[in-house]
Amino acid sequence: MTTKLKRDQLAPRKAANWRKNFKEEAKETFNLIVPDLILQKETYKTLIGENENRVRIYLGLEATKKDDKYELCAFAVSSFLLGSGDVYADYETPVFKLGAPNADMSDNTEAVIESIHLYRKWRSGELDTKDIEAPYRQYIYPNAYLLTKFELHELFNVQSKPDIKIEFGIQKTMTVILSAMASSEDMRSVDESREDYDYASICPPNCDERSIYNT
Incomplete structure (x- = not known):
């Protein structure tokens, strides 16, 4: 029997797959040390305030x-x-x-910005110019995450957790690439004259539930 998922909850198999994908990709493009990243309940309450704002997490480097x-x-x-x-x-x-614990950096925002900029240099490959895989990081690793209200409310308020751990996963979804040219056998080769397109919406989640082809 399948357990009904809560709002914004990942299916256990999906979460396990995303963690597995992250470990596999780390062998190719991720060479950072990842410490325990913790969001504490008191920090959460301070950030959402009376207006129940959302929490955004920016990545940086020491x-x-x-x-x-x-x-x-x-x-x-x-x-x-x-x-x-x-x-x-x-x-x-x-x-x-x-x-x-969480550290209030409000009096030292310059250090925060420098840390974020350093991460973005790593993400673009600027910090590892001799690593041929480094430039591909910008297509895999984001700059920041805007968390939903529901997942934080569930963990902090419903389950009364004093803190939560921030982990990472990579989701792999096959997409289409539209091109007028034949594909190179070398998947890592870059042809600047080639034009590829992909801003397609995938199904799921963007499906026509009424279509006879979507049954």
Whole structure:
């Protein structure tokens, strides 16, 4: 019997698959140390405030290396709905570094910004110019995550957890690539003259439930 999932909950097999994919991809493009990244309940309550704002997590890098490797870090800020659309804007402060315990960095936002910029140099491949796989990081690893209200409410308020752990996974979904040219056998080769297109919506989730072909 399949257990009904809560809102924004991942199916156990999907979560396990995403973690597995992350470990596999780490062998190719991810060379960072990942410490325990913790979001504490008191930090969560401070960030959402009375208006129940959302929490955005930015990725950064520590300024100094460990064992010749950069170490990942993360920062949480409060994001509010801008107008009547679906755009969320960040408050500059408060901003917290997600360690154990969480550290209020509101008086040192310059250090936070420098850390985020350093991560983005890693993400673009600028920090590893001799690594041929490094430029592909920008297509795999995002800059930040806008968390939903429901997942945090479930963990902190319903389940009364004092803190939650931030982990990472990679979802693999086959997509279409449209091109007028034959594909190269070398999947990593780059042909600047080639034009490829893909902004297709995939099914699921974007399906026509009434279609006779979607049965």
